[in-house]
Amino acid sequence: MREVVILLGILASLWIFSLVEAEDRTVYFTWIVEYGDISPLFIKQRGILINGQFPGPTVDVITNDNVWVTVVNKLDEPLLFTWNGINQRKSSWQDGVLGTNCPIPPNSNWTYKMQMKDQIGTYNYFPSTLLHRAAGGFGGFNILARSIIPVPYLKPYDEFTVLIGDWWKKDQEELQQILDSGNPFPSPDGLLINGNPDSTSFTVVPGQTYLFRVSNVGMTTSINFRIQGHKLALVEVEGSHTLPEMYDSLDIHVGQSSSFLVTINGAIDPLTDYFIVASTRFMRPTLTATAILHLQGSKTAASRELPAAPIGQFHWSMKQARTIRWNTTANAARPNPQGSYHYGSINITRTVILANSRAEINGKLRYAVNKVSYVNPETPLKLADYYNMTGVFTNSSIDSLPAGPVVLGTPVLSVILHDFVEIVFQNNESYIQTWHLDGNSFWSVGFGSGQWNPALRSRFYNIYNAVSRSTVQVYPYSWSAIFVSFDNKGMWNLRSANWQRRYLGQELYVKVWNDEPSRSTENGIPDNVIYCGKAKRRN
Missing domain, CATH: 2.60.40.420 (Cupredoxins -  blue copper proteins)
Known part of the structure; x- marks a missing residue:
């Protein structure tokens, strides 16, 4: 009887804990x-x-x-x-x-x-x-991560958020007028680290290990990130723990984020500071921004001999991208291991090829996806879909590989909830592209040069431990392939992260749907929703 009472007490405690x-x-x-x-x-x-x-x-x-x-x-x-x-x-x-x-x-x-x-x-x-x-x-x-969920590395002494991006001396309205007039976007004037080109400082304790959370918040330009005299242990990209590969530097493309563990040098006497360096990639002239890694107790300035950027260009960067792999033994946000979802063994529902292009429409520069250059309607697609409004967009209004000239439109790719889709981004231009999908993560399974075809799956796809993320780069005259489990119902933006291209039409929406109007699959319309366009009369 005593054992039963003890057991009931334990169960009650667990129940109370679960409620908390x-x-x-x-x-x-x-x-x-x-x-x-x-x-x-x-x-x-x-x-x-x-x-x-x-x-x-x-x-x-x-x-x-x-x-x-x-x-x-x-x-x-x-x-x-x-x-x-x-x-x-x-x-x-x-x-x-x-x-x-x-x-x-x-x-x-x-x-x-x-x-x-x-x-x-x-x-x-x-x-x-x-x-x-x-x-x-x-x-x-x-x-x-919640305290009860272990991460696959020792707790760092502290962490820093590092925001790197290109910058222009022109006002945003002047830049907008350049695009609205149909002219090419100007090259950036500088590169910033946390809002500064050269005066940001991070104070660290020698011998301790820190987590650097680095995001490329720029609009047009890939960057290379490195720290003078230190190795970077990549441990996370956009929500996925990675195998802790060591890097001298890492390319981070527009819209992408990566986290690194860095153990601070502590054996040098006297102590010295170091430069944190970011430089633009794949453009001339190269722009560079620096920050200071200040060691507590150091009275010696960092050496002006900055660590060099990688010599290689696109081939080097693509080879490096293939080394970023998922840590399949690590826990994610939930207690189940990340690797328990064997994406490589799931049957693909459909394959969609999305090709970017540029064209002139009415004498002005536009960018397009599969020959459609996106134009925002006055009514948000989500509101139009919710209220069954006509004349705003058409489901499945983007073809896989269309012919003919570029046209203006409001392209929507329609998929059924839980479809497992292969998307291939085909880049037939000399400009590196970056694509971002809202509301969903995807497995970045493959990169390759030239034109994609199904035979390349067996040669270039990683179907075991490709990293799960939301932003992927596509190198010039190359392709990148992703697998997406569309398990998040809604209307989701799929866009170029290169902002001048997105502004001039290189985007579309993905409608993830089923016939079940249930809050178990999608939340209802917010009580504070703002109405505009055709829905404005509902105010």
Whole structure:
């Protein structure tokens, strides 16, 4: 009898513990978004500040946290923020792009309500409207693992968020006018690390190990990241733990994020500082930004002999990309091992080939996907779909490999919930491309040169431990292949992360659907939804 009582007591304790664990906390942020003076390249210009900060504040939350971000728009234009890589489980209503949300009008506010469901990792946020991103408004967004879920490396002494991006001296409206007039986008004037080209400093303790969360928050340019005198142990990319490969430097493409463990030198006497270096890739002239790795107790400045960028170009970078592999023995946000999902043995529902191109329409430069250059309708696609409005978009309105000239349109790729889709990004241009999918992670299974064909699967695909992420690069005159399990119902943006191309039409939407109107598969329309376009009369 005593054993039964003890057992019942243990079960009761576990039940109470499970109730406590089930109560996921809610964290609240209020962002005042306004214009202010900044001087990132040593000339005063207009920048977008969040709570007076440029870059914006770093968001640090924990797996399964409910996150409410109230955006107070004090700009003189409508505004949206998007959450780069955060999956928005069952709620594309919170995605923050014009296909899913009406923008927040000037002098008003709107609250994003999101849950960091079953997700860890290094991400970022930025304004998705017009060319606001060229004025700032971006920041880091980190999701830490819950304390009961082990990570596959020793706890670092501390961690740093590092935001690297290209920058222009021209105002965002001037840059927008260049694109609106049909002219090519200008090359950037500089490169920034946390908003500065050369004056950011990170203080560290010799001998300790730190986690550096690095995001490329630029608009056009791939970068190479390195730290003078130190190796980089890659341990995570966009929500997936990786095998801890050691690198002298790593290419990080537009929109991508990576996390590195760095053990600080401590045996050198006297102690010396080191440079953190970022430089642009695949462009001339090369732009470089530096920050200081300041060792506590050091009185010796870092050597000006900066570590060199890789000599190799696209071939070198593609070879390096193939070395980034999933750590299949590590736990993810949930207790199940990441590798328990054997993506390589799942039957592909369909294969979609998406080719980017450029063209002139009415004498102006446009970019396209499969010969369709995207134009935002006045009514968000998500609202039109929810209310069954006609004349906004057509399901399955993008062909796999169409013929004919580039046309303007609103392309939507329609897939059924839980379809397992192979997408091949075919790049027939000399410009490196980067693609991002909102609301879903995908396995980046293959890279190759030339034209893709099915026979290349057996030669170039990694069907065992390809990394799961949300942003993939496509090298010039090359292809990249991904596998996607579309298990997140909603209307999701698939776009070029190269912002000038996205602004001029290189994007589409993926409608993930089934006939079941259930909150178990998708959250209902938010009670604070903003109406516009054809839906405006519902206010």
